[in-house]
Amino acid sequence: MIRYALTRILLLALGLLASSAIIFAALRVLPGDVAQMIAGADGTPEQIAAIRSDLGLDRSLLAQYAEWIGGLFTGDLGSSLVTGSPVADQIAQKARVTIPLGVFSLVIALAIAVPLGILGAQRRDRPSGTALNVVTQLLAAVPVVWAGLMLVVVFAVGLDWLPAQGFPRAGWRDPGSALRALVLPALTIGVVEGALLMRFVRSATLAAAGEDFVRTAAAKGLTRNRALVRHGLPAVGLSIITVLGVQIAGIMVGAVVVEQVFTLPGIGRMLVADVGARDLTMVQSELFVLTAFVLVVGFIVDLIHHAVDPRLRERA
Known part of the structure; x- marks a missing residue:
């Protein structure tokens, strides 16, 4: 190891x-x-x-x-060519919005993908399973910008439940308002990414259902669904761990777009503004931080998968 x-x-x-x-x-x-x-x-x-x-x-x-x-x-990301402010300070300030948005979106995506993916696999031969699969395909094809605008129309304009744009000036010193400001952006990313992940969970669950150990457990008296939940889901969990690195990268890309739609003062919105200002030091450091984040997450996921999967340890 x-x-x-x-x-x-x-x-x-x-x-x-x-x-x-x-x-x-x-x-x-x-x-x-x-x-x-x-x-x-x-x-x-x-x-x-x-x-x-x-x-x-x-x-x-x-x-x-x-x-x-x-x-x-040495941890020095340089200084802005336009304002002269340290890049690290700017990124740290904007990350207070982007990181909670990404975590919130990931939780929503997993909450949607895992139960519905397993349910879709269990009911694959029923009309409800077919309908769920069709809805998933449609949601996965929805552009993030369009999804965000539709959520704004329904929950901000129509129902007036949540703010349509912006982030409180007090930031996380006003946690209630800060969380409310992130609900719609996180839903926008979480629903689309959750639909993409759900298809993977459904496929992994179907593959696990065809394994010999699941059929053996069913032959010993367990129902097929119970055998799948008890013996097949651990294998599905390993597959989900593998794909999480790619999923987190998708969430970070979605955050760049969503921060523009909802005018959130995060890294994505700062990146777009710095590209327009041709502030090369800011842009290259911001892109490097985002790239490093994705690579480190993939590295951590890879180590976790290698640690919990005995087959990988045997190959090593």
Whole structure:
């Protein structure tokens, strides 16, 4: 197990290094010049050149990358080219919205996917199971933006139960208002991602129902459903652990879109604003943090799966 963990840590480090290089190179292809934006439309070439020199943009790309990646190793994400504020402080502040939104969305997705996926597998030959499968297919195809707008129309405009946009100025010092502000965004992500995950749970449950140990348990006197719940669900749980890494990545991507729809002051909305301002230091650090989060989650899920699945330990 220790050797496997060390191997995965090495792969994680290589993945982070490769991600940083790709992010840095890709952002340099974007059109626009932050020095020109700071100088304004009336800025002279001399003023623009002076700003580029002050910001260090006149150095070689290799030197800029080396400085940035060196700061990452020490926890220094750099400073904004536009405002001069530390990137780490900005990300930490915005993460107070994005992380609870992601956790809330994941809980909703699991609450929808696991019971309904098992129910759909148990009733696969019944009309109710077919109807549930059709509804799942439709929900999985719904764009996140459209789902958010429909929830706003129903619960914010029609019923006036929840706020349509914004986040309280007091933040989590007013937990009631903060939670109410995240309900609709979390539902938007959770319902769509839950529908996608439900299809996987249903397929995994059907596969577990066909295993020999489930049929043996049913032959010994248990009903088929009870044999599936008692002996098949642990195998389904391992499969769910495997797919959670991908699911969390989908939730983070959905959070970027949903924060725009509901005007939440999170990392996703800050990322879009910084791209518009051509603030390369902010954008590359934000993208790296999001990428690192997804890679670390996948790494943790992989270790958990390897620890609880005896088949993987035997192969190792």
